[in-house]
Amino acid sequence: MSPLIQPQLLRRMNVRRLLEHLQKSGPSTRADLTRRTGSSGPTVSKAIAALLESGLVEEGESHAVALGRPGTVLRLARNAAQVIGVVIDARQCQVVAAGLDGVNHDEAMETFATPRTYSLLIDQLAHAVNRLMRRSARTLSIGISAPGLINRREQKCTFSPNFHVTDGHSPTRDLFERVGVECVLYQETQALCLSERMFGGPESLDDFVVLEISTGLGLGVYSSGRLLEGHSGLAGELGHVTVVPDGRICGCGNRGCLETVATDSSFAQLISEQTGRAVDIKEAVHLIRSGQLESERQLRTTIESLAIAMAAAINIFNPAHLFVHGRLFDAQDGLFELTCELTRRRALAPSLADCHIRRSRFSKAQGATAAAIHALFASFGPTFGE
Structure with a gap:
């Protein structure tokens, strides 16, 4: 054995491998885990014993097998x-508790309008977290999803074009000081990437892109099984590419950024101008779906610009899957399919041929819990492929 590989590290890596298999495959017997991981029976048994003692894994009902005694099913706690x-979002914040399998507890959720100052934001987040920590379950990790540029090395919100309240602050540090549980901070689109990879089922997603279009326009990328973060975690700001040189002023201070013409919020702005009053995306969708408003021109304008962003993501990163997260498509039946068709006209044919375009399957809350689970699992050390 290489002197650089210590037995303790190997044990921790085996534990992480079992956690990830239980996350991907669901409740399993020891025999299942031995077969899937390729580890020996004693190795799996020792790792499972450690996980049961730590409370990260629970025993469920026995599982019938063809031969021998029924195997006890193991599952994430x-x-x-x-x-x-x-x-953390520009309009609304949400705090949710979930099991280690990522299933959110519906009864354990707090939602509130986003405060206008950072101190009030941390106050309300800490109160909400503390309330959820009073549940009987032991809280092991907290994941924070936030918009804007996130310096992952420093765990700091460096600059948020649409929510300057967090600029220069570290919610991980400040929340930890209030609640005493380790926190991890991810840019919201990267957190959505973690949820797609972690909760997407047995399908292995190694090369995919998430395009988040709710308030701003963010891009998260998994390439060869690794999250693409850049030098400081700032990668993925496709939304601040200029597409209309004399266009609207963006929150970043520039004019005509892609996110000013290709997002839920930019579409809501067009509807606000049409109706003569402030309208958010939820109300905009309702007005159109209920037949109270005809907005074909506004819809077409927005999805034409969005198709540029989607085609750019396909051309640059050559993903196997492109997931789009936003509410715009709810405004009209077939709108997502039309946007995909417009994307096909702009994307390079060879890159497009290998890419499946789909709507995102998970919420920002699930992205935040995925970040918390990912950090918890990573605390055991690298995977065998890292």
Whole structure:
């Protein structure tokens, strides 16, 4: 054995491998885990014993097998342990508790309008987290999803074009000081990437892109099984590419950024101008779906610009999957399919041929809980492929 590989590290890596298999495959017997991981029976048994003792894994009902005694089913903790996901957004914040399997507890959720000052933001987040920590489950990790440029090395919000309240602050440090549980901060689109990879089922996603279009326009990328973060975690700001040189002023201070013409918020702005009053995306969708408003021109303008962003993501990163996260498509039946057709006209044919375009399957709250679970699992050390 290489002197650089210590037995303790190998044990921790085996534990992480089992956690990730339980996350991907769901409840399993020891025999299942031995077969899937390729580890020996004793290795799996020792790792499972450590996980049961720590409370990260629970035993469920026995599982019938063809030969021999029924095998006891093991699953990630749902009752004795929990993680908490924190979503910081420009309009609304959300705090939710979930089991280590990522299933959010519906009864354990706090939602409130986003405060206008950073101190009030941390106050309300801390109060909400503390309330959820009073549940019987032990809180092991907190994941924070936030918009804008996130310096992952410093765990700091460096600059948020659409929510300057967090600029220069570290919610991880400040929330930890209030609640005493380790926190991790991810840019919201990167957190959505973690949820797609972690909760997407047995399908292995190694090369995919998430395009988040709710308030701003963010891009998250998994390439060869690794999250693309850049030098300081700032990668993915496709939304601040200029597409209309004399266009609207963006929150970043520039004019005509892609996110000013290709997002839920930019579409809501067009509807606000049409109606003569402030309208958010939820109301805009309702007005169109209920037949109270005809907005074909506004819809077409927005999806034409969005198709540029989608084609750019396909051309640059050559993903196997492109997931789009936003509410715009709810405004009209077939709108997503039309946007995909417009994207096909702009994307390079060879790159497009290998890419499946889909709507995102998970929420920002699930992205935040995925970040918390990912950080918890990573605390055991690298995977065998890292």
